[in-house]
Amino acid sequence: MDVGKGAHHAVGLDPAGKRLHDAPLPNSESKLRAVFDKLAKHGRLLVVVDQPATIGALPVAVARACGHQVAYLPGLAMRRIADLYPGTAKTDLLTELWVGPRS
Numbered sequence: 001m002d003v004g005k006g007a008h009h010a011v012g013l014d015p016a017g018k019r020l021h022d023a024p025l026p027n028s029e030s031k032l033r034a035v036f037d038k039l040a041k042h043g044r045l046l047v048v049v050d051q052p053a054t055i056g057a058l059p060v061a062v063a064r065a066c067g068h069q070v071a072y073l074p075g076l077a078m079r080r081i082a083d084l085y086p087g088t089a090k091t092d093l094l095t096e097l098w099v100g101p102r103s
Helices: 029-040 054-065 075-083 092-102
Strands: 007-013 019-026 046-049 069-072
Touching: 007 029, 019 029, 029 054, 046 054, 054 069
Parallel strands: 046 069
Antiparallel strands: 007 019
């Protein structure tokens, strides 16, 4: 999840890398719960955020309250992963897709 002040962007993948969710997500407890519940129907959920404090605090708290595991992937680590793919566009979506199936 790429967290933001007003809204986040969430990409949900199944274990095979199939995209289950790819959309902006308002910073609202009810909206976060709804997406987490929808994705949890496909199996265990790991919520990965790029900022666990301040603007990322609500998604982290909601995920934990729902019983999901939470992980933090720092921006520097994301950039280093993207560097493994020279010549490939380094958009947030592509970075999330690279990290998702390999984690």
